[in-house]
Amino acid sequence: MSATRILKPRQVVLVANGDLRLSANQKCWPEQSKMESALAGALKAEGWTVARAHTFDKTKQHGFIDSQKMGLDVFRRLDPNAPLIVAESVWQYSQHILAGLSTHRGPILTVANWSGIWPGLVGMLNLNGSLTKMGVPYSTLWSERFNDSFFKTGLHRWLNEGSIPHDQSHVRDLKLLRLPSADERLGRNFARKFKAEKAIMGVFDEGCMGMHNAIIPDELLNPTGVFKERLSQSALFAGMQRVSDAEARSVYDWLLKRGMRFQLGTDEATELTESQVLKQCKMYVAALRIADEFGCDTIGIQYQQGLKDLAPASDLVEGLLNNVDRPPVKCPRTARLLFQSNALPHFNEVDECAGLDGLVTYRLWRELGLPPENTLHDLRWGQHYKGPAGKSVKGAKSTPSENTKIDDYVWVFLISGAAPPAHFVGGFRGATSERQPPMYFRLGGGTVKGVSKPGNIVWSRIFIMEGKLHCDLGVARVLSLPAKETDRRWRESTPQWPIMHAVLNGITRDQMMARHKANHIQVVYAPTAEQASRAARVKAAALAELGLEVHLCGNVDLKD
Numbered sequence: 001m002s003a004t005r006i007l008k009p010r011q012v013v014l015v016a017n018g019d020l021r022l023s024a025n026q027k028c029w030p031e032q033s034k035m036e037s038a039l040a041g042a043l044k045a046e047g048w049t050v051a052r053a054h055t056f057d058k059t060k061q062h063g064f065i066d067s068q069k070m071g072l073d074v075f076r077r078l079d080p081n082a083p084l085i086v087a088e089s090v091w092q093y094s095q096h097i098l099a100g101l102s103t104h105r106g107p108i109l110t111v112a113n114w115s116g117i118w119p120g121l122v123g124m125l126n127l128n129g130s131l132t133k134m135g136v137p138y139s140t141l142w143s144e145r146f147n148d149s150f151f152k153t154g155l156h157r158w159l160n161e162g163s164i165p166h167d168q169s170h171v172r173d174l175k176l177l178r179l180p181s182a183d184e185r186l187g188r189n190f191a192r193k194f195k196a197e198k199a200i201m202g203v204f205d206e207g208c209m210g211m212h213n214a215i216i217p218d219e220l221l222n223p224t225g226v227f228k229e230r231l232s233q234s235a236l237f238a239g240m241q242r243v244s245d246a247e248a249r250s251v252y253d254w255l256l257k258r259g260m261r262f263q264l265g266t267d268e269a270t271e272l273t274e275s276q277v278l279k280q281c282k283m284y285v286a287a288l289r290i291a292d293e294f295g296c297d298t299i300g301i302q303y304q305q306g307l308k309d310l311a312p313a314s315d316l317v318e319g320l321l322n323n324v325d326r327p328p329v330k331c332p333r334t335a336r337l338l339f340q341s342n343a344l345p346h347f348n349e350v351d352e353c354a355g356l357d358g359l360v361t362y363r364l365w366r367e368l369g370l371p372p373e374n375t376l377h378d379l380r381w382g383q384h385y386k387g388p389a390g391k392s393v394k395g396a397k398s399t400p401s402e403n404t405k406i407d408d409y410v411w412v413f414l415i416s417g418a419a420p421p422a423h424f425v426g427g428f429r430g431a432t433s434e435r436q437p438p439m440y441f442r443l444g445g446g447t448v449k450g451v452s453k454p455g456n457i458v459w460s461r462i463f464i465m466e467g468k469l470h471c472d473l474g475v476a477r478v479l480s481l482p483a484k485e486t487d488r489r490w491r492e493s494t495p496q497w498p499i500m501h502a503v504l505n506g507i508t509r510d511q512m513m514a515r516h517k518a519n520h521i522q523v524v525y526a527p528t529a530e531q532a533s534r535a536a537r538v539k540a541a542a543l544a545e546l547g548l549e550v551h552l553c554g555n556v557d558l559k560d
Contacts, residue, residue: 018064075100
């Protein structure tokens, strides 16, 4: 074992956790290097220096920790009492460093650059949620240039006191509040029925992309009435081989008739091809048949590791599954339509917290008579926007948000898979499918891309803290931005993925970042702001009845 590295006075150790995929680490390294330089400058201004815990690898052409094996080796050589910064400007696999962080005794600070270029903010939120689940103390900061007063004040405090308090006054514990009796009764009655009937969560290979925070232990999940069926992605791949070419073609033809557009090319390595799409259609059929066979009420496909080496990405599949109006699939033995007139709620990246949330939301919204399609998104990035709202697409009904001026902080919610066309302006006609970036998916596959329609939503996140299931819950507005601004935001993030322009009611950017314990956020529409608040209240009561600690965040109206 290597000797423990001894730090100099006023020196902080820095680790940079990265992706498991070499191509992603190489492409994202320049942003990380730029971010670390700015961070070192901020530390220098405080009279501190940086000791990087691991070096740039000339063979791999990046300087990230890229495996749990490497992470263990790095932490074995660190002073466990040293002040430690985890600097993130990319997506990171938390398991690479969780083992080392779990026994680190010195103060820990997670830091991300405020940028949408790569999912650094998303990666940091995942790590924060994972550390919260593990009960490991940490502080967290974020900045665009690392020279703003918010960042400098926080960094100064952490260097001198070892922790950073953040404003979380937007969070209200449900147990300290009084809901309208009718909403309380409706939510709790729904939950009692949900728990009594029980449900099966189909998990296609547990634990995706280092998302420790996304795994719900059975002893916490089962009391809600939900039980896991642990499935294998190899079974899904095998099921694809049993789907005929004609069945796949019928799914594809259905989508074309609905007006969905596919940006096809001929180069399998860099473009979306019809062959890739047809394989995705086979995956869609196979997923429904396996879910029916095992009685699954919701499913999650891991897809990032393992399956990506065998088949195109599952994004198209996920978006279709989450839509009530979708291509019909029959049982091969009985010709029975599977999940007729229903979505099969799918949780992207096998995020079980999103899976529990999505299933409860789907069923509750149906009981409330509201559109039940819901999805998770990455809490990817955001910027203040001041200017005109976007215009309606031709033939679409205008909304109250149009023909108005916007002066608000507008988040970019973005996800590769699971977004249903029902959420988009124009539905299927507003949806396109573009090839997933080769750096993530060598075998390609198309997304379900669209712009989320303006309106009112309820947002939520189930997470684990202090050994219990918790849920943060709030309301938000989805805005229509001009096409030019939408395109700019897409270029600043991932233009192949669906986008939602969201304003969180009563919550600032920094409050949200300080509190949110996950990379994902769950969203579902409601027809009006009043109905959104009512639905949020009913859902809060339902989740409390299922045994969760519920927290209302921001401006959720508690009155009828």
